[in-house]
Every structure is written in C-alpha cells, then in structure tokens.
Amino acid sequence: MLTNAYQKIERARGPAPVISGKSFSSALPRIFMDYCKKTTRLVRPYGGGLTIFCTGGMGVRLYLSALGKDLPPKIRRTNDFDFTFAVPRKLASEKLVSTYALTMRTIMYEHLNGFVRYLNRHYTGINASLRVNRYVRSAYDAPRLQVPGTGRRVYQVMSWQIITGNKEVTDLVDTALAVYPHSSRDMLHLPFSYKAGIPIQKLKYQLKDSLALLSGSLIHKGLISKRNPLIGEAKEKGQKNVERVKELMKVIRKKRTYYKNLVPIANSTGPLLVNLNLENLKAARRNAVAVNKALKKIK
Helix, strand or coil, rough: CCCCCHHHHHHHHCCCCCCCCCCCHHHHHHHHHHHHHCCCCCCCCCCCCCCCEHHHHHHHHHHHHHCCCCCCCCHHHCCEEEEEEEEECCCCCCCHHHHHHHHHHHHHHHHHHHHHHHHHHHHHHCCCEEEEEECCCCCCCCEEEEEECCCCCEEEEEEEEEEECCCCEEEEEEEEEEECCCCHHHCHHHHHHHCCCCCCCCCHHHHHHHHHHHHHHHCCCCCHHHCCCCCCHHHHHHHHHHHHHHHHHHHHHCCCHHHHHHHHHHHHHHHHHHHCCCCCCHHHHHHHHHHHHHCCCCC
C-alpha cells in the first residue's frame, strides 16, 4: 500500500519532539521553542544599543508559562513569534538604518536557517525551507509611529515563513527594527530568557506593551484602531489583548507588595476591563484615556 510520506512525518533521531498528524505546521511553534533552548543567539548582547525581545502574544505566553501559570485558550493558542530589534532613540542616517536592518536580517537568517536544518535533520520527509518577505522601510527621519502609548516607531518589518512538505507555508516569525524609547537589556528577565533561548521582557514591559495596544486601539486612529476589541476590523486581536492584560493583572494582584509600582496602573485598568466586558464603548474610551495617562507614570 502506498502512503504519502508527508502525512507520516515523525522524529527521525535525536532529542526533538515526536510529531504525528496530517499538518506539521501546527507543531512548528513548539518545535521552534525547543530549538531556541539549544542556542543563545537571540538572548546574547549585541552592542550598539540594540536590544532584542519577543513581544506581542507570544511574549506574554512565554512569560506566563515561565511563571508556571495555566494559560487561557486565547493565550495558549498564540503560535507566531514577534521579535523587536529595538534601539533606544531614532537613528541619525539612512546608512545607520541599513546597518541595523542588516544586523537584524543576519541574526534571524542564521537562527532560522539553523532551525530549518534542525527540522530536516530530525524529521524524515519534512523537506523544510525558509522564505523571507521584506516590507517597505520607513525613512530614517520619519519612522512610522506604531504604538503611541510607548512611542514605538518602526523602520522595517520582515516576515519569515517556513515551507514544509507539500508546500505548506507557515508564518512563523515577524521581526521589526524599531525605535523603543529608553530600551535596554534591563527590560529583559534574563533568567527566563536564557532558559528559553528567547528574550522575554519583565512584567512591567509586558504590561506596558499590552496596555498601550489596548488603550491605543480605543482612542487613536490608524492601524492601531483595527485592534479595538469591540468594533475594530481585527477585533479578535483586540480581544486576545484583553485576555493578556487580564492575566498580567492577576500576577500583579497576587504580589501587590512586590509589584507596588504597578498597582496604580492595575487600579486604573480595572474599570477599562469592566466596561469592555459590558461592551460599553463610550465608557471604555474614557477609561482608556486614563490608562494611557497612567502608563506614562510607570518608572
């Protein structure tokens, strides 16, 4: 009897997770996390003011997992990785932007090429390959403002796809060269980061990023407004963001004394979450303005 080898991909040898089932792509994030533990490429310092960290839903998922938390479905099902290559202030020339963009590309190309080799070495029939999509880059003197609440501005985004088996494409990683004011390796939870092989932010920065997206989606126009959890074009992304904020709030409330500097922002966020749950858009927008102001006071 003939069978499609791609339907029967399994571990060939070595310390890699055993995979079964028809779609290999659904397992790729878990295998990628396993691969990252074997290298320090993403967590080592690079100099030049460059700080790499995992942000978005996967950043929160990794942080909560490192704490041993049970994850709600909307967080647990996050499967794509967003890496920010942050500089603390605007770059002074196009040449500098090109230099940092090349550094970002080189680091991720080496890392993901290594991941592709890892897949092909350990999984018979996977036939994995890497594909890169490059998005248009902003001018050095006018990086696109992405998140008003944190002042994050983006120079360039690159999307990295893994192609497996019979041309199944998985959007696995996005990387962004961005201005993130005052960014540094002090933002990172280094014990969690080195254990995972993925740079994970401390709670304060996880919270700032998630809250800036949530509050910003309610009070600002442009791309960020699409994430409005009540009326946005991509409101499902906003609803996932609400879930992340709720889980981060639980961490703060459980250790209020330890996180006393974050208690004020947690108190400001409570009414916002209540009104979002009630689908009271007008009140939620008022709350979002208060949250946005409180964000600026976090030290």
